[in-house]
Amino acid sequence: MPSYNSTHQPESVLAGASRRDRFAEWVDRHCGTFFIAPAVTLILIFAIFPTIYSLFFAVSRVRFTPDGLKFRFVGLRNFSKQFFGSAEVHFLGRTEPVHVIGMIIFALIVIAIVWWWFRSFKKATWVGMIGRTISAAMGIFLSWILCASLLSGNAIGTLYTTLFYVIVGCALQFIIGTGLAFLCSQPISGKNFFRVVFFIPLMITPLGIGYAMRMLADVSKGPIQPLLGVFGLGDWVWSVDAWSARFVMMIGDSWQWIPFIFICMLAALENIPRDHVEAAQVDGASSFQIFREITWPQIVPVAVTVLLIRMIEAFKIVDLPNIMTGGGPGSATESMTLNAMYIWRANDLGSSAAIAYLLLILTVVVCASFFNYVVLGRIRRPN
Amino acid sequence: MNDSGYRFDASRKTLAQRVFEAPSVGKMSPAAKLIAYTLLLTWTLIVLFPIYWVVITSFKDQAAVNQGPFYIPFVDFQPTLDAWRVQFTEDPNCNVASIARQFGLLAHNSVVFILSPIVTITPMEPQICKIYLAFTNSIVISVFATFLCVLVGSMAAYALARIQYQPKFGNIMMFVLLIVGVIVATSYYKIPWWVSSTIALVMFFFLVRSIGRFFKMKLGNGDILFWIISQRILPPIVVVIPIYVMFQAVRLLDTHIALILLYAVANMPIVVWLMHDFFANLPIELEESAQLDGATRLGIFREIVLPLTRPGLAATTMLILVLSWNEYLFAVFLATVKVQTMPIMVAAKNTGEKGIFWWEMSALIVVMIIPVIVMAILLTRFITKGVLSGAIKG
Amino acid sequence: MTGNSTKTSVKFENVEKSFGAVQVLKNFDLEVEPGEFIVLLGASGSGKTTALRILSGLETPTGGRVYIEGQDITDVLPKYRNISMVFQSYALYPHKTVAENIGFPLKVRKVSKDIMDSSILEAAKQVQLDGLLERFPKELSGGQRQRVALARAIIRRPSVFLMDEPLSNLDAKLRGHMRAELKHMQQSMGITTIYVTHDQIEAMTLAHRVAILEKGVLQQLATPAEIYNNPANLFVAQFIGSPPMxxxxxxxxxxxxxxxxxxxxxxxxxxxxxxxxxxxxxxxxxxxxxxxxxxxxxxxxxxxxxxxxxxxxxxxxxxxxxxxxxxxxxxxxxxxxxxxxxxxxxxxxxxxxxxx
Structure with a gap:
């Protein structure tokens, strides 16, 4: 056994403990504040303050003068212009005439929303009720625009172009991304190769993707030209038709973002405990039953979270339409961000800020509704 | 014979069973295998073909591009280096030494900025060709922005994960008001930023001591975390116009610092979100033990926490590096001439009257995306290990 | 025997602790004599670890005071209390070598390099780790890791030793061996030690006195023999002894x-x-x-x-x-x-x- 009697500890070791440097201790006690303050300050200066400042722009007519900007208060005119004034068709699309089918569908949607709103009276708190009221109002407004423009056979504006990018883009990317993730989670060889390759597009500069897609989609000199000839589409030009232009945009966007869904869903699939699947296999479940009963319920919480993240980013889309079509034909592929950018270039800072604000409101309401009613609901539900 | 028992004879499988049923657990049936590999290889093709096309286009000449699609170099068309040569010959200043000069210039200009409250020195004008300029600008901006973002973001994430933090609502409101005051004073009344921020800081400490105690409502760590992460919802177009005006007021428009700060803030929510997860998953005993041993919070963070989260830190850093490298919207507004980044420079090539020279454009795009592809391949290593998968668990 | 001069007393006075509505420690009174080996024994959730963490400064009590050497240290930061603690998971820093792990308490106190090196060697010798100083924790066996944690705890000669189930991650044979060594070390160094465990054998063999806790209440504080032969209540009677009473x-x-x-x-x-x-x-x-x-x-x-x-x-x-x-x-x-x-x-x- 060792002897502890020889233990000799230097005095300075003990002395260090009793020395109290008051300043150092004060710093240490308030370390939390010092750790968090830089981040909070930066966010306040470069995110919160500009958001508030932007409101000034949105309610003013702004002019550049030699000694700086001149603001003239115009009330909500910049906003009302988007709904009732000169920019109405550009923003909302053409809302007249309303077709009968559009009317009927609108009526059905309104009934459904109002019913949902009344039903939640019992269980929601008053804060929740305010949120639900805002969501319901936004839902009714959006469905009115949808029914009056798209469902009545009229052209849509930048509002619904943006929503088209968000909804169709998210759905397409989610389905393909999850499908690929599911394939990659199967017992196949070369998993790591597929993972690396499938991941790459997410990292590539969106601007580069814009140009690359423009080259690829070139109907006369691009690589798909012979293919079009085979299908008898030799003289078809996607960029002159509004819907085909939007769909080509979606292909570019999906090429970039499917990897994101793929990576997240693959991680979720591989996190499922092996023994759950094995237990089901022993119980004699088929592959499809295993997917529906075991796998799917366990990846739903991740799936909705991933969808939310993707949705938040999708609202910001700008590079791709800017590069591929410049917003054309007409303004068919203009997202709201791109719209605001063009108006800024035309030196109408007030309207630009107003559109940006409308985008902010749209994003926040849609994403917060999705978060509250879908993401939280899914996570709280026991699996 | 006992017929009640279930008997299985592998040799009696029907053809359909052989094709559609897995031979054993953990394997796939031949049919499923065929479908899976077909789909996966198709998608591999879809992913790689655009990249391939851009690369080969950069080796084409005008004729090879304009006369319709040619797919395979040396077979369909004769590759040339013309498009690449143009990038480095259009400007007489284009040579390797320019890179070194650009860094010296950056150092000089940073010193100028730091000293700007004290002495006035004119920043040096860059004198080099566009592609070097854009490339070095991109590197400098994304590296510094990433460093700032990861440092500040992970400090905040650590504080939120480990230190019980209950700021009073009133103090926060005061802080916000003072920052608004600083910004207004700086950009409107042209008071130098270091004067106004010092006054505000001093005022803040006095106000916290005096008024602060009358406020009772407190926030928790979760609230702050959610607030920071939710900043990602903010569309950049909302803030870019006011930021343009703010930077104009402090004469930071078209500087590296402006973009560095903006990129750092824009990506902060991602860093906080990912790093918070890594920090929260560290065994807390390590930090407690260090605390008992006499380490300060900063010491614990530097000595224990950061080394232990190194994989997560590396993955997050790479992700932010790529996001900063790719950023377009802020740069379009704020980097007009001197600090053009790669994406802005490539986009500017679009405005030729004779249409786009696709071969030159392709060469530029290749230059632009090579670093991110390298990053992507490095990043997958972390993703395979599951480093980044924790945060999305919901 | 050396170290008599550093023997330190510890006192809990009416200490209470609640987490939200859950009260984990009620009216906890405990006086530890200088140089004593006290074992806090109880099932999980009995509040024994909370008591230890309050003494270490990692938790603040909701009521009552804590004294070390007669000095009120209830609100003193952990680093000024001059205590060291061995955790159940050992809390070794995986990115530091054995030597760096052992020397960490001195490093953060900015002790000079020579003194640190000699102290590390000495502490390592005491726990028989001399040959392993350049290894990383993951290259060590469970017993060796345990020794590193001990060396790190003794290197700065704390006035109080805290141990939170230090032996529970070892296998049965090693546990018996380490138990004997721990007891020998405590006896010869004479450092006041507070040891938390749920294992009654550890409690009976190691302690000068055992404090049995249940649901945050101190049930009995006595020598092991007294606890076994003269239990204060039914809980203590049933808790001690194998097979139970x-x-x-x-x-x-x-x-x-x-x-x-x-x-x-x-x-x-x-x-x-x-x-x-x-x-x-x-x-x-x-x-x-x-x-x-x-x-x-x-x-x-x-x-x-x-x-x-x-x-x-x-x-x-x-x-x-x-x-x-x-x-x-x-x-x-x-x-x-x-x-x-x-x-x-x-x-x-x-x-x-x-x-x-």
Whole structure:
């Protein structure tokens, strides 16, 4: 056994403990504040303050003068212009005439929303009720625009172009991304190769993707030209038709973002405990039953979270339409961000800020509704 | 014979069973295998073909591009280096030494900025060709922005994960008001930023001591975390116009610092979100033990926490590096001439009257995306290990 | 013996701690003599670890004061308390070598390099780690990791040693060995030690005094022998001893304990409607049915080695008895049990208190 009697500890070791440097201790006690303050300050200066400042722009007519900007208060005119004034068709699309089918569908949607709103009276708190009221109002407004423009056979504006990018883009990317993730989670060889390759597009500069897609989609000199000839589409030009232009945009966007869904869903699939699947296999479940009963319920919480993240980013889309079509034909592929950018270039800072604000409101309401009613609901539900 | 028992004879499988049923657990049936590999290889093709096309286009000449699609170099068309040569010959200043000069210039200009409250020195004008300029600008901006973002973001994430933090609502409101005051004073009344921020800081400490105690409502760590992460919802177009005006007021428009700060803030929510997860998953005993041993919070963070989260830190850093490298919207507004980044420079090539020279454009795009592809391949290593998968668990 | 001058006393005074609505420590009073080895023993959730963490400064009590050497340290930061702690998981820094791990407390105190190096060597020698200083924790065995944690704790000669179940991650054989070493080390260094465990064998073998906690309340504070031979209440009686003390339900009538109609004479007096009799397995003996105080049926018997453990059915209770190893009763046989009245404890069933 060792002897502890020889233990000799230097005095300075003990002395260090009793020395109290008051300043150092004060710093240490308030370390939390010092750790968090830089981040909070930066966010306040470069995110919160500009958001508030932007409101000034949105309610003013702004002019550049030699000694700086001149603001003239115009009330909500910049906003009302988007709904009732000169920019109405550009923003909302053409809302007249309303077709009968559009009317009927609108009526059905309104009934459904109002019913949902009344039903939640019992269980929601008053804060929740305010949120639900805002969501319901936004839902009714959006469905009115949808029914009056798209469902009545009229052209849509930048509002619904943006929503088209968000909804169709998210759905397409989610389905393909999850499908690929599911394939990659199967017992196949070369998993790591597929993972690396499938991941790459997410990292590539969106601007580069814009140009690359423009080259690829070139109907006369691009690589798909012979293919079009085979299908008898030799003289078809996607960029002159509004819907085909939007769909080509979606292909570019999906090429970039499917990897994101793929990576997240693959991680979720591989996190499922092996023994759950094995237990089901022993119980004699088929592959499809295993997917529906075991796998799917366990990846739903991740799936909705991933969808939310993707949705938040999708609202910001700008590079791709800017590069591929410049917003054309007409303004068919203009997202709201791109719209605001063009108006800024035309030196109408007030309207630009107003559109940006409308985008902010749209994003926040849609994403917060999705978060509250879908993401939280899914996570709280026991699996 | 006992017929009640279930008997299985592998040799009696029907053809359909052989094709559609897995031979054993953990394997796939031949049919499923065929479908899976077909789909996966198709998608591999879809992913790689655009990249391939851009690369080969950069080796084409005008004729090879304009006369319709040619797919395979040396077979369909004769590759040339013309498009690449143009990038480095259009400007007489284009040579390797320019890179070194650009860094010296950056150092000089940073010193100028730091000293700007004290002495006035004119920043040096860059004198080099566009592609070097854009490339070095991109590197400098994304590296510094990433460093700032990861440092500040992970400090905040650590504080939120480990230190019980209950700021009073009133103090926060005061802080916000003072920052608004600083910004207004700086950009409107042209008071130098270091004067106004010092006054505000001093005022803040006095106000916290005096008024602060009358406020009772407190926030928790979760609230702050959610607030920071939710900043990602903010569309950049909302803030870019006011930021343009703010930077104009402090004469930071078209500087590296402006973009560095903006990129750092824009990506902060991602860093906080990912790093918070890594920090929260560290065994807390390590930090407690260090605390008992006499380490300060900063010491614990530097000595224990950061080394232990190194994989997560590396993955997050790479992700932010790529996001900063790719950023377009802020740069379009704020980097007009001197600090053009790669994406802005490539986009500017679009405005030729004779249409786009696709071969030159392709060469530029290749230059632009090579670093991110390298990053992507490095990043997958972390993703395979599951480093980044924790945060999305919901 | 060296180090007498550094022996330190510790005192908890009315310490309370609650997490939200859950009160994990109630009115906790404990005085530790200088140089004493105190074991806090309890099941998980008994508040023993919380008490330790309050002393270490990692938790702040909601009420009461804590003193080290008579000095109120309730609100002092952990680093000024001059205590060191060994965690259940050892809390070794995986990115630092053994030497760096051991030297960390000195490093953060900015001790000069020479002193640090010699101290590391000395501390490593004390726990027999000299050859392993350049290794990383993941290259060490469980016992070696344990030693690194110990070395890190002793290197700066703390006034108080705190140990939070330090042996529970080791396998059984190593645990016995480390236990002996820990005891030897504490004895020779003479540092006041507070040791938390749920293992009664560790508590009995290591401690000068054992403090048993249950649901945040101190049940008994006494020497191991006292706790075993003279439990303060039913909880302590049942918690200590392996196999645990037998419990028979019944009533106390004067100086007799009545169960299933059988009267067993006791040394205590009282009239309790619902009482519990406790008797340790080694204190009763098996006997032919004619001589037994009680007669029951054998439920099962297990040969342990040096004795046979016979379990006997007695109404709703089971009584275990240590019988000779050549005992040959069969399951279902009738058997008599002799219960000596001077080795028998009586408790009030409603309060759990000992009837004396």
């Amino acid at each position: 037998n419990v028979v339900h019944g009533a106390l009538d004067g100086s007799n304990f009545i169960t299933q109609g059988v009267r067993i004479p006791t040394k205590v007096q009282g009239n309790i409607e619902k009482a519990v009799m406790g008797i340790r397995p080694e204190d009763c003996t098996v006997a032919p049915t004619s001589e037994g105080t009680l007669i029951g049926k054998i439920y099962t018997n297990e040969l342990i080695g040096d004795h046979t453990l016979v379990t006997v059915d007695w109404g709703g209770d089971q009584i275990s008895v240590k019988a000779p190893k050549d005992f040959t009763g069969m399951q279902g046989d009738d058997i008599g049990l002799v219960i000596p009245s001077d080795r028998l404890f009586v408790f009030d069933e409603s309060t759990g208190n000992r009837v004396r």
